[in-house]
Amino acid sequence: MSLLYVPEGTPTKQALDSSEQAKSIFALEHGKIVYLPEESLSLHTEEAFLFSPQIKAGKAKNISYSPHAGKIKHTALTGVELNSLTLLLQRYADYASSLIANLFPLYVPHLTRGRTSFRPIEIAGRIPASYKKDDTRVHVDAFPASPTQGQRILRVFCNINPDKRPRVWEVGESFEQVATQFLPKVASYSSFQAQMLKIFKLTHSYRTAYDHYMLGLHDAMKKDVGYQTSVKKKQFDFPAGSTWIVYTDQVSHAALKGQHLLEQTFYLPPQIMLHAAQTPLYVLEKLLGRHLLVS
Numbered sequence: 001m002s003l004l005y006v007p008e009g010t011p012t013k014q015a016l017d018s019s020e021q022a023k024s025i026f027a028l029e030h031g032k033i034v035y036l037p038e039e040s041l042s043l044h045t046e047e048a049f050l051f052s053p054q055i056k057a058g059k060a061k062n063i064s065y066s067p068h069a070g071k072i073k074h075t076a077l078t079g080v081e082l083n084s085l086t087l088l089l090q091r092y093a094d095y096a097s098s099l100i101a102n103l104f105p106l107y108v109p110h111l112t113r114g115r116t117s118f119r120p121i122e123i124a125g126r127i128p129a130s131y132k133k134d135d136t137r138v139h140v141d142a143f144p145a146s147p148t149q150g151q152r153i154l155r156v157f158c159n160i161n162p163d164k165r166p167r168v169w170e171v172g173e174s175f176e177q178v179a180t181q182f183l184p185k186v187a188s189y190s191s192f193q194a195q196m197l198k199i200f201k202l203t204h205s206y207r208t209a210y211d212h213y214m215l216g217l218h219d220a221m222k223k224d225v226g227y228q229t230s231v232k233k234k235q236f237d238f239p240a241g242s243t244w245i246v247y248t249d250q251v252s253h254a255a256l257k258g259q260h261l262l263e264q265t266f267y268l269p270p271q272i273m274l275h276a277a278q279t280p281l282y283v284l285e286k287l288l289g290r291h292l293l294v295s
């Protein structure tokens, strides 16, 4: 069974017909990658500064733009170039939003736009600060400082590599297979600890039991070297000039190679999923036998 779904139509230009929308949402919510091999953000000639190694500042691997603060972080650019980068990231956020609207219009009223990022660093050969930050190991997304409180993490990626190099991913087992293996290795949730994390500002918001178990899966998967080498994985090379959309909290993935990627994060409430039994929240609650969004 293919892990990619290529919708029929041109979602960069117009809404897909309703049967194609239904097929796309079915594929996405069942843990497939919705893949648009011919769709990409068009860059302007004056945006070639993007590919200069001088663009990034500090140790962060990504340059990110927050739509709420209207600010870019981790870039060395100033003046006119900073302004151009801001406009480019805003344009990418609009491109990603219109793709979602044309593919999955049911999501639109519930969509929260998160950060837009540009990833200018080559992944291969990069030395991560710890195994937890090593995205070449298969994992599901969960972030220690940023609880989603049950919200889904939907991401739109676009490979804009100017040398036509692919973005190389591996995709592992289903979420249920991952959760079944790794939940027993995750320590029990403590609401007291979650309150302390929030009081001491180690988390941006309250870490629910759901966030705790998601983070536990993320960390346990990456830590288990035996699992990383033995788990069945399938490699995908996403060529330059392609776009793909995926629930990264559900799909077990690793990024092995590639440079120059745009990414837009969206958040969605799990209650509006059409195929709710596939959500990480449903699967974890089923396996643990309790609700995870109450403290």
Ligand SMILES: [Fe+2]
Pocket (backbone or CB within 6 Å): 135, 139, 140, 141, 248, 253
């Ligand atoms: Fe990830």
